[in-house]
Amino acid sequence: MDQIELQNLVEEVSLEYFKQPFEHHATFNNRLRTTGGRYHLRTHDLDFNLNILETFGKQEFISVIKHELCHYHLHLTGKGYQHKDSDFKELLKQTGGTRFVQSLRTKDRAKKMWTYQCKSCEMSIYRQRRFNTQRFVCGRCQGRLVLQDSKQ
Structure with a gap:
């Protein structure tokens, strides 16, 4: 799906489910990692994560479009557009x-662990994070720490 197809899809979903036109820009944003989409308050544009479409399919992506269009239409009509607002819900x-x-995120992705020994x-x-052994000591005996290795 390219930008033009995305724009058309968002306009269709807006007319079908909200009975109002979408008159701004919808684009894919490759920098989105943990969220499906984003509504910009100043420009009223929508950004979407292409990975949602590729990973979960068109139905889940349309659900994300509906979510962002809820923010869009409620904000333009002056109602509560935030997640906590009853109008939004x-x-x-x-x-x-x-x-x-x-x-x-994949569930089986292991975190890198650093091992130190007194x-x-x-x-x-x-x-999980590496630290300077010159600044910190053992919590049990206040002895010097040495970096052993890192595990994955």
Whole structure:
């Protein structure tokens, strides 16, 4: 799907489910990682994550379009357009949009762990972030720490 097809799809969904035209721009934004779409308050444009379409299919993507169009139409009419507002929740339920998009993260992706060992008591310490061993000491005996290796 390219930008023109996306624009046409958003306009069709807006007319079909909201009975109002979409008169701004809809584009794919490759920088979106954790969200399905974004509504811009100043320009009233919509950005969408192409990965949602490629990963979950057209039905899930249309649900994301409905979600963003709820923000769009409520904001332009002066009603509550934020997630917490009852106007938003009601319109989202009426149109059948999703409140949350499915996660794009893989569940089996392991986090990298750094292993440190105390020179005095030989206790092993595991951390997700690397730190400066010159500044920190062992919490048990205040001995010097040495970086062992990193696990994945």
